[in-house]
Amino acid sequence: MALTDDAIAKIRSMIQSGELPPGARLPPEPQLAAQMGLSRSGVREAVKVLESARVLDVRRGDGTYVTSLAPRLLLEGLGLAVELLRDDTLLEVMEVRRMLEPVATGLAALRMTDAQLDELAQILEDMRAAADDAEKLIQFDTAFHHTVIATTGNETLTSLLDGLSSRTLRARVWRGLIEGNAAHKTIDEHHAIYLALRSRDQLLAQASALIHVNTSEAWLRTVLAANAAKAQRRAHPGAPAGRIDGTDSP
Structure with missing residues (x-):
């Protein structure tokens, strides 16, 4: 859970800083894990959590994107x-x-x-x-x-x-x-x-x-x-x- 929490915090920081603005496509999982210095499993679990929170949109066969971050989504x-x-x-x-x-x-x-x-x-x-x-x-x-x-x-x-x-x-x-x-x-x-x-x-x-x-x-x-x-x-x-x-x- 600690690794997952670290991954969530880092992805959230990337979004807040504008590095990953609304609609942006996240790097592939191996690249993102290496970029953050974390395991792929930790990044994978973090993406699942953020998808449930409507922060990320996982499109099978296409990639993972930051949502619009509209209040109606985040407060759903x-x-x-x-x-x-x-x-x-x-x-x-x-x-x-x-x-x-x-x-x-x-x-x-x-x-x-x-x-x-x-x-x-x-x-x-x-x-x-x-x-x-x-x-x-x-x-x-x-x-x-x-x-x-x-x-x-x-x-x-x-x-x-x-x-x-x-x-x-x-x-x-x-x-x-x-x-x-x-x-x-x-x-x-x-x-x-x-x-x-x-x-x-x-x-x-x-x-x-x-x-x-x-x-x-x-x-x-x-x-x-x-x-x-x-x-x-x-x-x-x-x-x-x-x-x-x-x-x-x-």
Whole structure:
């Protein structure tokens, strides 16, 4: 692993220095290993790691190239990481989203075109038509927020928020909303965001987005608490409801 780490560090240094700019083809493995003073096996493993991280693109029969190094590529793994987080850390993800998304939405209010606002209006109509369909709501909710954030023109911010708002996280929230008969209220929050964006009101857009993220976070807490209670009942099937953890609440 030490040799692999050394090889990763040296290739990364070559990229950062501009010796290997985006799109550049790496020297053949034997030449690269000799150039760095490392074994071929160490270089080979380093290339595999950097390929997984979307830093390198291995084209069979052609060679290995540096990718575009665009944020959407390098941050692609964030969504997968969020999917794997345990319940007790998902609320931390929501906290980060609460820090970033309202500000980004406020910025979008200043930058959205009329065409983009029309696209958002159509997504909102689709959401209302699918108010009782969790799968469609997840799809349209993803499209709504991606459309808003992407209009900031900040690819790093867009990639970060796309990754933080994983499909699994959205699914938990929307299914909880539907079961709690609160989906229409949350769709109304999307409409409030849209109206603020349409009026080009940065502060109102930011506030509307903050209210919406807070609602999503509250429902996630509800869903996670319900899951924890179910897990406790499975672990202690004979215990009276509300007595498992020493509380009196049902």
